[in-house]
Every structure is written in C-alpha cells, then in structure tokens.
Amino acid sequence: MRILVTGGCGFIGSEIVRRGLDAGHDVANIDALTYSANPSNLERVEHSEHYHFSHTNICDAQGVRALIADFKPEAVIHAAAESHVDRSIDGPLEFVTTNVTGTAVMLSEVEAYWRQLPDADRERFRFLHISTDEVFGALGPEGAFTEDTPYAPNSPYSASKASSDMLVRSWFKTYGLPTLISNCSNNYGPYQFPEKLIPVVILNAIRGHDIPVYGRGKNVRDWLHVSDHVGAIFTMLATGRPGETYAVGGGTEVSNIDLVRQICTLLDELKPAKTRYSEQVKFVTDRPGHDFRYAIDASKIEAELGWTPAHDFRSGLRDTVVWYLENLDWCQAAVDKVGQAEKLERLGVRA
Numbered sequence: 001m002r003i004l005v006t007g008g009c010g011f012i013g014s015e016i017v018r019r020g021l022d023a024g025h026d027v028a029n030i031d032a033l034t035y036s037a038n039p040s041n042l043e044r045v046e047h048s049e050h051y052h053f054s055h056t057n058i059c060d061a062q063g064v065r066a067l068i069a070d071f072k073p074e075a076v077i078h079a080a081a082e083s084h085v086d087r088s089i090d091g092p093l094e095f096v097t098t099n100v101t102g103t104a105v106m107l108s109e110v111e112a113y114w115r116q117l118p119d120a121d122r123e124r125f126r127f128l129h130i131s132t133d134e135v136f137g138a139l140g141p142e143g144a145f146t147e148d149t150p151y152a153p154n155s156p157y158s159a160s161k162a163s164s165d166m167l168v169r170s171w172f173k174t175y176g177l178p179t180l181i182s183n184c185s186n187n188y189g190p191y192q193f194p195e196k197l198i199p200v201v202i203l204n205a206i207r208g209h210d211i212p213v214y215g216r217g218k219n220v221r222d223w224l225h226v227s228d229h230v231g232a233i234f235t236m237l238a239t240g241r242p243g244e245t246y247a248v249g250g251g252t253e254v255s256n257i258d259l260v261r262q263i264c265t266l267l268d269e270l271k272p273a274k275t276r277y278s279e280q281v282k283f284v285t286d287r288p289g290h291d292f293r294y295a296i297d298a299s300k301i302e303a304e305l306g307w308t309p310a311h312d313f314r315s316g317l318r319d320t321v322v323w324y325l326e327n328l329d330w331c332q333a334a335v336d337k338v339g340q341a342e343k344l345e346r347l348g349v350r351a
C-alpha cells in the first residue's frame with residue numbers, strides 16, 4: 001500500500017512510519033517539524049527508496065494537495081497534532097490551528113483526491129484519524145470509556161481533539177469518505193518527547209533533580225505500549241469498518257504516584273545512586289482541570305478485529321526505562337531544541 005502519514009517524525013508517527021516500511025508499504029510523511037518532531041527517530045529507515053518526506057504544515061492546503069497528487073496514497077494515517085496538555089493550557093490557539101483547522105484541511109484535500117479515484121480504489125481507501133481517550137473527560141473510581149461514552153473534554157488539548165473527531169465523523173456522514181477513528185489511552189515507549197510523564201521522571205531522577213508529581217499523584221491512567229497502539233492502527237486499517245471509532249487501551253490502570261514509584265525502583269536497580277530515587281519525589285500544585293481517571297474498555301476492537309496488546313506493562317516499562325538510559329543524547333538533543341533548562345521546567349501554569 002501507499003500510506004500517507006502525518007506527523008511521522010513524532011513519537012507515535014515515527015513508530016507508524018518504521019512499522020509501515022518494515023511491512024513493505026510505501027510511506028510518505030508530512031511533518032511540519034515542530035518542537036516535538038525528531039527526524040532522527042527515522043534514521044534507520046530514512047534512506048529507504050520506499051520512504052518519502054515532505055516538510056509541510058497540514059494547514060497548508062496547497063502543500064498537502066501537491067504531495068497527495070504526487071504520492072497518490074491508498075490510505076492516510078493522520079497523527080500530526082499538538083499533543084501536550086500542559087502546553088495547551090499556556091497556548092491554546094496553536095492547538096485549535098493544528099488540531100482543528102489542520103484536520104479540516106487534511107479531510108478536505110484527501111476527500112477531493114478520493115472523490116476522483118476509480119470505484120474500486122475509492123472503495124478500498126481509508127482515512128484513519130488518531131485521537132485520544134481524553135475527549136471523554138474524566139471518570140470517577142469506577143467504569144471505563146467505550147465508543148458510546150459522550151464527549152466531555154476538559155482541556156484545550158482534548159477539546160481540540162474532540163473537535164477534530166467531530167470533523168472526521170462529518171466527512172464520513174456528509175461526503176462518504178471512508179474514515180476510522182482510534183480513541184487511545186496514554187502511550188509509552190521509546191522516542192517520546194521528554195516533556196511527558198515517563199521520560200520526565202527518568203531524566204529528572206538520574207540528574208538528581210526533584211521528580212514533580214501533580215497533586216497527590218492519585219490520578220489514574222491506562223497505559224498502552226506505543227507499538228501495541230500502532231498494531232491496533234494497522235489492524236483497523238486492514239479490517240476496521242469505515243465510519244467506526246475504536247477505543248484502544250492496554251487494560252493497565254496505574255495511578256501516577258505508583259507509576260513514578262515503579263520507575264524509581266527500576267532506576268534503583270539499573271542505575272543505582274547513593275540514595276533511593278523515590279526520595280526525590282516532590283508533590284507540586286495540580287494541573288488545572290486535571291482529569292481524575294481514564295480507563296478504556298477495548299472489547300469492541302478485541303471482539304470485532306481480533307486485536308489485543310502484546311506487551312505486558314511490567315516488562316514494557318522496564319524496556320522503556322532501559323531505552324531512555326541508553327539514549328540520553330537523544331533526550332538532551334530534544335530538550336536543547338526547545339531551549340529548556342537542564343531541569344525540565346514546569347509548563348501549563350497560566351491558568
């Protein structure tokens with residue numbers, strides 16, 4: 001297949017590009033190379049004759065149109081987004097521009113191209129939009145999100161993703177574009193920009209800084225290894241029903257403080273320091289609008305498409321900690337790019 005990926009230099013997008021090329025597909029990657037992009041994530045595959053890169057912003061309709069006309073995709077996987085909740089609190093409009101307007105541009109340009117394809121190609125075509133479970137808002141101590149959970153986003157990030165989901169839905173209902181949506185829980189794994197919880201904990205811990213935990217660390221997340229999420233995406237592309245959304249999760253609920261303690265214990269073993277890393281934990285003022293709990297009921301994608309996660313959290317987390325310890329240069333280069341101090345600064349304090 002010829003697959004057009006947006007945001008392919010980011011955390012999840014680069015896993016999609018690598019996986020797509022490994023599976024024998026032709027992959028074109030549109031990426032604006034924002035602060036969270038890291039082209040070195042694709043070092044292993046960037047010279048493949050099956051890989052094409054376009055430094056293009058998804059809001060640039062003409063640029064997107066030219067790339068589509070040239071590459072002639074058979075499927076689009078839309079991963080490009082502003083993705084960090086704390087940044088959305090400090091600067092929400094960028095989130096609306098990329099996540100809402102950018103998605104509308106992608107839909108509009110892809111639909112114009114798709115419309116003129118021969119019948120059989122139009123039938124086979126797919127537009128897969130990667131979204132998040134955060135669009136559903138916060139859960140109490142019980143229950144889990146399903147595809148039928150009403151949307152109730154609480155941050156500018158999740159509101160912009162919810163808006164993009166609505167646009168995707170409307171392009172299916174109005175124009176018949178064969179769309180799919182994945183609403184996925186928190187991803188972890190290699191190549192995640194070091195401002196997200198797991199790399200922040202690892203980097204602050206080994207540098208001897210405070211390990212910041214929002215509130216009392218009681219917020220619960222359902223963690224899924226990035227390669228399992230990407231496995232779900234390729235499964236949806238192959239066998240998902242157009243117009244459907246699929247909730248994707250790892251069935252691994254962990255409170256933030258438990259996660260931080262697990263990472264500290266792994267670091268005690270893998271990179272022992274004079275004192276236990278957990279002594280560096282510092283509770284800080286909670287994130288405004290911080291959702292209490294996310295959990296995913298993934299029974300639809302499991303039953304209909306036969307997808308299940310392959311990683312168990314314990315070994316997946318261990319491999320992830322090892323990866324960051326072995327790739328400190330990668331982390332430093334990413335942090336340097338955004339001009340962050342060596343100690344990762346707190347974001348999202350404007351509210």
Ligand SMILES: NC(=O)c1ccc[n+]([C@@H]2O[C@H](COP(=O)([O-])OP(=O)(O)OC[C@H]3O[C@@H](n4cnc5c(N)ncnc54)[C@H](O)[C@@H]3O)[C@@H](O)[C@H]2O)c1
Nearest residue numbers: 007009010011012032033034036037057058080081083187
């Ligand atoms: N990371 C998670 O835990 C998670 C969970 C569920 C869903 N998602 C969704 O998955 C997608 C990818 O997330 P991620 O964590 O890999 O993000 P990321 O921040 O690591 O990567 C985003 C990529 O998109 C690119 N990009 C941003 N704005 C762009 C624009 N206007 N035009 C073109 N490219 C642009 C960036 O340069 C970067 O390469 C997002 O849509 C996010 O909402 C993420």
